[in-house]
Amino acid sequence: MEKDLESMENYILTHFQEALDKGWICAFYQPIIRTITGCFAGVEALARWIDPVYGCIMPSVFVPVLEKSGKIWQLDCHILQEVLKLQRSRMDAGLQVGQISVNLSRMDFDHVDMLDFIREQVRRFRISKDLVCLEITENVLVQDKDRMIEVVRQLRASGFQIWMDDFGSGYSSLTFLNDYRLDVIKLDMEFLRSFNRTSREIIRSTIHMAKNLGIRTIAEGVERKDQVDFLKSIGCDMMQGWYFGKPCSQEAMGQYVLNMREKSEPIKLKRFYDRADAVIVETDVPMAVMEYDSRNFRYLYANDKQKEQLRTLGRKSLSDSEFVINNVNSPLHAKLIEFFDQAFCSRTMVTAYFPDNSRFVRIEGRLIDRKDTYYLIYLSLVNVTADRNNKEGIRRDGSLTDVDLLFEDIHIFDMRNGTASPLLTNMQIPGGMIEQDSLREGLTFFCNHYIFPADRNRYALFADPETMLLRLKQVKGGILRDYFRVQQEDQPGDYYWKEFDLILVPGMKEELVLSCIKNAEPTQDNSAIVCALTGEGNVL
Numbered sequence: 001m002e003k004d005l006e007s008m009e010n011y012i013l014t015h016f017q018e019a020l021d022k023g024w025i026c027a028f029y030q031p032i033i034r035t036i037t038g039c040f041a042g043v044e045a046l047a048r049w050i051d052p053v054y055g056c057i058m059p060s061v062f063v064p065v066l067e068k069s070g071k072i073w074q075l076d077c078h079i080l081q082e083v084l085k086l087q088r089s090r091m092d093a094g095l096q097v098g099q100i101s102v103n104l105s106r107m108d109f110d111h112v113d114m115l116d117f118i119r120e121q122v123r124r125f126r127i128s129k130d131l132v133c134l135e136i137t138e139n140v141l142v143q144d145k146d147r148m149i150e151v152v153r154q155l156r157a158s159g160f161q162i163w164m165d166d167f168g169s170g171y172s173s174l175t176f177l178n179d180y181r182l183d184v185i186k187l188d189m190e191f192l193r194s195f196n197r198t199s200r201e202i203i204r205s206t207i208h209m210a211k212n213l214g215i216r217t218i219a220e221g222v223e224r225k226d227q228v229d230f231l232k233s234i235g236c237d238m239m240q241g242w243y244f245g246k247p248c249s250q251e252a253m254g255q256y257v258l259n260m261r262e263k264s265e266p267i268k269l270k271r272f273y274d275r276a277d278a279v280i281v282e283t284d285v286p287m288a289v290m291e292y293d294s295r296n297f298r299y300l301y302a303n304d305k306q307k308e309q310l311r312t313l314g315r316k317s318l319s320d321s322e323f324v325i326n327n328v329n330s331p332l333h334a335k336l337i338e339f340f341d342q343a344f345c346s347r348t349m350v351t352a353y354f355p356d357n358s359r360f361v362r363i364e365g366r367l368i369d370r371k372d373t374y375y376l377i378y379l380s381l382v383n384v385t386a387d388r389n390n391k392e393g394i395r396r397d398g399s400l401t402d403v404d405l406l407f408e409d410i411h412i413f414d415m416r417n418g419t420a421s422p423l424l425t426n427m428q429i430p431g432g433m434i435e436q437d438s439l440r441e442g443l444t445f446f447c448n449h450y451i452f453p454a455d456r457n458r459y460a461l462f463a464d465p466e467t468m469l470l471r472l473k474q475v476k477g478g479i480l481r482d483y484f485r486v487q488q489e490d491q492p493g494d495y496y497w498k499e500f501d502l503i504l505v506p507g508m509k510e511e512l513v514l515s516c517i518k519n520a521e522p523t524q525d526n527s528a529i530v531c532a533l534t535g536e537g538n539v540l
Contacts, residue, residue, distance in 0.1 A: 008054075008061065016066065016071060020078055024049055027047065027086070028046045029044070029248060030247040030248075032240045035231060035237060036280065036289065036300040037265065040257065041098060041099070043100050044103075045100050047063070063075075067105065067107065070111065072105045079103070080102050084121055086100070087127050087132070088126065096257065096261070096266065099130070099270065101133040104134055105137075105140060130270070133184070136148075136163070137166050138165065162181075167186055167187055168187060168190075183215065185210055185217055186218045187219045187220060190221070191221075193221055204282070208282055211278065211280075216274065217237050218236075219239050220240050222240060222241030223243050225243070227241075233304070235280035235301070237274075268371070275368055275376060276291075282303070288302035288303070289301045290377045290379055293373055296322070297322060298322055309383050312359075339352045340365065340375075343377065346367075351364050353410060360384050407516050408517050409422075409515075410516050413439055413468070413514075414512060415469045415513060420438075440465050443463045447460055449487075452485035459484050459500075478504035479501060479503050481500065481501050482499075483499055484498060497520045498519060498520050499517070499520035502516075503515075
């Protein structure tokens with residue numbers, strides 16, 4: 001056995017240069033998948049020795065020999081050149097290109113000015129620095145740490161991304177995150193190989209920590225669907241492993257990319273989706289990330305809490321929810337588009353309440369990023385309507401279930417801060433009641449300018465902010481309802497009956513009240529309006 005091993009080592013050393021010259025040593029490529037989209041996002045270049053005598057000599061055999069002999073730097077430089085040559089050929093042919101990561105060894109920096117070599121080769125092949133990433137293993141970084149810190153700093157300052165390979169395989173991984181500035185950490189595949197409770201918690205904690213530090217994550221060694229599902233649930237950014245594809249030749253990888261063309265990430269959208277990854281963190285709050293392409297919305301991610309909320313609305317899956325949101329014939333679709341337009345314009349967190357059949361939902365959202373016609377949206381949707389089994393949310397009269405989508409105006413009153421903000425308005429009423437306006441001033445303005453004079457005293461009592469919260473807490477169901485005649489802005493002097501609902505929003509630390517207005521022109525059978533007309537006041 002020792003003789004065979006010695007014979008192989010001698011063969012590797014005596015034939016290494018010939019293997020480089022004749023192309024026996026070449027780059028194989030393994031795909032990397034973006035977790036939230038399931039799209040092909042890049043590859044790692046791995047050295048393979050396809051020998052005419054021994055067949056495929058694996059890196060575990062020839063790499064230690066080259067490291068021991070000090071020739072490993074020649075291998076790494078060769079693979080880097082192969083990668084850049086491939087990128088250039090694909091660009092010249094008009095084919096799609098993505099990121100390719102290459103591995104560097106500590107000895108590379110002992111035998112050659114690696115920074116100058118990489119810069120020179122990138123210039124030679126006219127390749128953007130975004131297209132090549134440099135992987136350095138954990139055990140390399142632990143040796144000659146002071147020197148490697150400076151090497152990493154210079155490489156990043158030159159515009160190259162630095163990935164730490166095999167994170168967690170050593171004993172000092174956490175100290176590296178303090179000593180080095182890294183772009184990506186690749187989790188050691190041994191964590192997924194065992195995939196027990198302990199390893200899952202380590203992966204979960206590592207990803208959470210990395211996101212807090214602004215570092216992206218790639219899980220290596222992914223081989224099963226349960227591992228994929230777990231990594232999706234905890235917000236791992238990228239995945240790599242045999243589940244998606246084994247390392248393969250340049251020709252085979254070209255066919256792989258061709259087969260994945262419908263699910264292949266354009267390089268121009270890489271940073272766009274990186275920003276989506278950055279906001280996906282484990283939380284007890286319902287949260288999702290959605291993509292909008294100016295036509296349709298789709299979920300990129302939703303945590304379990306968000307899925308639970310959607311199920312209470314009758315959405316059994318994310319695709320069910322997408323169908324509802326994207327149905328242009330639904331009144332809810334137009335209202336959601338309004339909400340998202342507001343989020344796009346403000347670039348801050350926007351809150352709105354929407355009727356959804358017999359329920360009310362609270363939506364919080366903000367724009368994460370925009371690229372051309374693509375938008376990324378952070379979203380948190382909560383069903384605030386109470387069901388029969390609990391007392392949280394808003395209790396609504398069952399007779400209103402078919403007309404929830406007919407509201408002309410919805411405002412949120414923040415009783416603690418004394419402000420009012422619009423959530424939905426079709427009444428075209430300017431002045432007062434604008435974003436974060438004074439609640440009392442807005443209600444007074446509305447009363448004096450738009451309420452029918454004979455109804456103003458009654459409206460002032462109904463909408464009195466000093467007593468509103470107390471009255472809502474005392475009334476059964478948390479709803480106050482009354483009817484008033486309102487003048488439309490585009491029809492001065494003409495007044496129309498409107499139903500006014502004040503709805504307490506429970507289950508929140510803030511003291512919030514929904515003010516909802518809908519058309520209520522009297523009909524022969526509308527006894528509630530008759531009561532209001534005869535001055536009997538509040539009707540519940």
